[in-house]
Amino acid sequence: MSVAVVTDSTAHLPEGFAERHEVRVVPLHVLVDGVVSLDGVETGPAAVAEAMKQRKIVTTSRPTPTEFAEEYRAALDSGADAIVSVHLSRELSGTWEAAVLAAQEVGPDRVRVVDSRT
Numbered sequence: 831m832s833v834a835v836v837t838d839s840t841a842h843l844p845e846g847f848a849e850r851h852e853v854r855v856v857p858l859h860v861l862v863d864g865v866v867s868l869d870g871v872e873t874g875p876a877a878v879a880e881a882m883k884q885r886k887i888v889t890t891s892r893p894t895p896t897e898f899a900e901e902y903r904a905a906l907d908s909g910a911d912a913i914v915s916v917h918l919s920r921e922l923s924g925t926w927e928a929a930v931l932a933a934q935e936v937g938p939d940r941v942r943v944v945d946s947r948t
Contacts, residue, residue: 831911831912832909832910832911832912833910833911833912833913833914834852834854834905834906834908834910834912834913834914835851835852835853835854835913835914835915835916836853836854836855836856836898836901836902836905836913836914836915836916836929837853837854837855837856837915837916837917838855838856838857838858838893838917838918838925838929839855839856839857839858839868839869839870839871840858840869840917840918840923840925841855841916842875843855854901854904854905855870856893856897856898856901856929857869857870857871857893858890858891858892858893858923858925859890859891859892859893860873860878860888860889860890861887861888861889861890861891862877862878862881862886862887862888863881863886863887864887866891869890890923892923892924892925892927892928893925893928894928895928895929895931895932895935896932897928897932898915898928898929898931898932898933899932899935899936902915902932902933902936902940902941903936906936906940911940912940912941912942913933913940913941913942914942914944915929915933915941915942915943915944916944916946917929917943917944917945917946918946918948919945919946919947919948920945921947926943926945929943930943
């Protein structure tokens, strides 16, 4: 049985780790003064730190259930039989909830969503 691993960008995996180990990463949305970008794709920690240094308003927003569902389907289409999806604590963010909603849509028998509690 082939199991795919999915996480979100708050995992902050070391550079190249996701590619080497075929971990799929769904980015959170970063808003800097209302301008949206994808965490780890279009913006990184240095840019966020600089924005905060300049006293810009910086917030994050969870990925949508649709974004998770697309990643889950891509993993299954690539040959995975099941998915383990590990995310930021549900006590800190709605990311876990979005992943659960996507798992219900894609197939709760094939996608297991885990709250990392971190």
